Every structure is written in C-alpha cells, then in structure tokens.
Amino acid sequence: MLQINNVTKSFSGIFEPVLKEINLSLAEGAFCTVIGANGSGKSTLMKIISGEHFADSGEIRKNGDVAQVVQDVNRGTIPSMTMLENIALSSTKTPRFSFYKRCKNDVMSKIKSLNIGLEKFIDQPLSVLSGGQRQTIATLMALNSGGKILLLDEHTSALDPKMQLLLMEYTAKSARELGLTTLMITHNMEDAVKYGDRLIMMHKGRIVADMKGREKSQLRIQSLLEMFHKFEDQSLLRDGGENVR
C-alpha cells in the first residue's frame, strides 16, 4: 500500500513548486505507470517516496520498505563488486556474521530464471557486463530486496528494444508474483499502455489524468499521445505568451 496525501515540494531558486498537492493511493499489489514531460515532477515524486528528498508539506504512508531501480545503472549497482556480491548485498536484510557466499545457489537460481545466460558471470565484477545486463541485475536486486514498494524510474530507457521488452516482461511478472506495489515512470507510451492497472499523467507538478480499471485497459497509444500533446501544447502557448511579454 502506498498513500500520498497533499504532497507539495519546492526547490530553492525555483519560484513554482515542483509538486503541487499530489494525492495518490495505491492498493497493495497495484501497478501504476506514470507519464509526463521532462520537469513535470515525476522523478521528484519518486525521490520523496524513496526518502531521498523530503516533502515541504503533506504525508506519505507506506506499508513496507522501498526498492528502487533508476535510469543510471551506476547508482543502482556497484560495478566493481561481483554479481553475487551485488545481489547478496540487496537480498540480505538482516546481516549475519556468516559468509555471504552461502546464498550463491539461491542467487544462481534467480539469475537462471532470467534466461539470458548471465549465470556464467556470477563471480565476475558487474563492470564486465553490458549496460542492459547490469540494469537487469539492478532490477533483480530491487526485486529481491524484500521491499514492498517498487519504484522504477525509466529503468529500461537506456536499453535496446529487445532488452527493454525482456526486462519489462520480467519486472511486471515478478512484481505481480511478489505482490509489490509498483510505481513506474516511463516515456515509452507503449509500455505505459501495456503494463500496469493504472496510469497517471503528470504536468507541471500536478496529476492531470488518472486512469484505472476499464478506462485504463481500453486506453490506446494514440489517444494517450493526443492527451499528452494537448497538455504540452497548452503549456507552450502559455509559456510562449509569458516570454513575449
């Protein structure tokens, strides 16, 4: 469960708040995609949920820890550590004075379940892997961290289409199986329509569209794009007018 009540956030030097009274309630196991133009406040919202930033006002209620996958794979993993070490680090909630290699078999079976042949790199540093492979491991780490809330911030945006599809399918399937409350930021309209049971659109720090249930399942990419452009065009006209003045 994730509940966001009246969250507002400003940054010094920026006159307009980045987030304006955001309200959002996600039930346990819900999968919500978030779309919006750059600067609409999506990532700031994620950072407030994860605790990286604090809201100026409002409150966030969570029923468990937050697991996160970000676009920059270097932030989400430790490239100089081996694959086993990275995954062991994320999956041990209560550390013990015993060797982390005890979980090698468990980690191996998880990597094998990805079915992309990464198991042979289990004792290699992550730096030897490609960006896509590392992002897959970062996702695996987040999924195994024991967090109840999963935040995905454009986690497939740097990957090739084949890898994007593979990772998205894996993430959606695992999140569903684990019953994670998921919030996924994406610029890929196809993914936004295809995955999740709810979709919100953000614009200038506000949630301007919220689609769920039948409305979401019947949503088409074309209509979503039209809605997206409508808000952006309105904004351009308004900002353009202000600039001329």
Add this chain to the structure above:
Amino acid sequence: MSVDLIMNGLQQGLVLAIIAYGIMIPFRFLDFADLTADGAYPLGGAICAVCMSGGVHPAVAIPYSMICAGAMGVCTALIHLKLRVNSMLAGIILSTMAYSVNLRIMGKPNIALFDCDGLFGANIVDNMLIICALLACCVVPFAIFLRTDFGLRFRAVGLNQSLAKQRGISIDRYTIFGLFIACAIFGLAGSLIVQLQSYMDVGIGVGILIHGLASLMIGEAFIGNFTLNRQLLAPLLGALVYQQVQGVALSLGLAPSDLKFFTGSIVLLVIALKRTEVKMPG
C-alpha cells in the same frame, strides 16, 4: 646491495605493510581520505614507549597502543560525520593535536628503551616471524570479515554510498568502525617500530602516510585491485617492493635526506602511469 640490507629492508617492509593496510581501509573501502596516520602512528609508539619504560610487558603494551590509536580514528570519524568537516581536514586537525598529546604522554620529545626488553631480539628472521604473525593477526580476521554480510555492507559504504543508504546501511557506524580498525593498525605499527628501534621520537610520524600510500599504490600497480584477494595482497607486496627500491636507491648513493622527495616521486609516477593507462585506446 648486501644481504643485511635486503633483510633489513624486508623487516622494515613488513612494518610498512602494516601501515599500508591501515591506509587501505579508509582509502579503498570507505572512500575516506584519512590523514590520521601521521598522528595515530606516533601515538601508538608513544603509548608503547611509556608503557615499556613503566615496566609493562611489551606484548601488553601493543594492545594499549592499538586501542588509543584506534580511539583517535573514532575522533576523526566523528569530527567528519558530526561536525561535517572534510575528511582530510579532520585528519590534519587530529594529527596536529596528536603531536601535543604525544609530547604530554611521553613527557619529553624522545624516550630511549635500550634497557627495556622488547619483543624483538638480534635475530632478524625471528623478528620478521613475529611481525608476520602480528600482521596475520590483523589481516586474516579482516579478510574473513570482508566476506561476511557485514563486510559486504562495509565495502558498499565506500563504493556506492547512496546505494548503501538505500539498503539501510548506517554510513556513520561503518565509517567509525573502519577508522577505528585503520588507526588501531597504525598504533600497532607504531609500537612495533618503537620496539624494533628501542627508541621513540615524537617526530616518527612525519610523512608516514605518504610511505604507506606509496606502498599501497605500488602493490596495486603490480597486481591490481580488481578482486578482493588482490586488494588485500597489494599492501604487503607494495611495501616489500617499496622498501627494497628504497634500499637500492640508498645503496646507489641517494642521501637519506632525499628519501621523502624520492617517495613523493614514486607516488606521482604511479599516478601518472595509471592515467596513461586510462588514456590509452582500447
């Protein structure tokens, strides 16, 4: 180069390896540029010298030295973490303060221990075995620790602090622990060198950090540090090579007063070689 010079170099190299291990912990595992070595090393020596001249058994004086020097590391960590002072500056402040503290402890600038029985005798091989045993007592448990859940978290603190925070790892706790261990190791090295020389001077710590750092960097240049085992072997190998290179330079006529310039040059050379390696295509 005579056999004596080589053996002496090995003996000194083993003590220097202990210092290099102390430097490796904050620099390589905590991403913490700690300069407390210049203060913690003589503090260990001072405590050991005072204990021994007061009739304490030399083996008992060593843990005293380690605990006191370790406490200094905790102070550096706390200054950095709680007062938000840059790590290097915190180390410099503490090292400067340690000079006065050491003088207070010793009561005079130097203490001769020729009349006291130390751990070491005239047989250089026996001495080396004792140093090796003490070195192993520090390095082996630390190497085991690094392979546990706690060790994995300890390494994560230096490698990716934001990820470590995300995983709920207490940066403060691990930094304090790491600096305690590192400075306790400096304390051990200080007490060993005092027992080897049977003499303690308040100025023994000047420039010790750069010697240890040079050893660490030489070791890493030889075998790299891309695996845990290599990282743990680098200080020992580097210190032994560095001490032999110094011995060769001295036997070729380098004035002892030029040694610090020589050391600095080695550090710069290793850095330059690493940079060239990075710039090379492919």
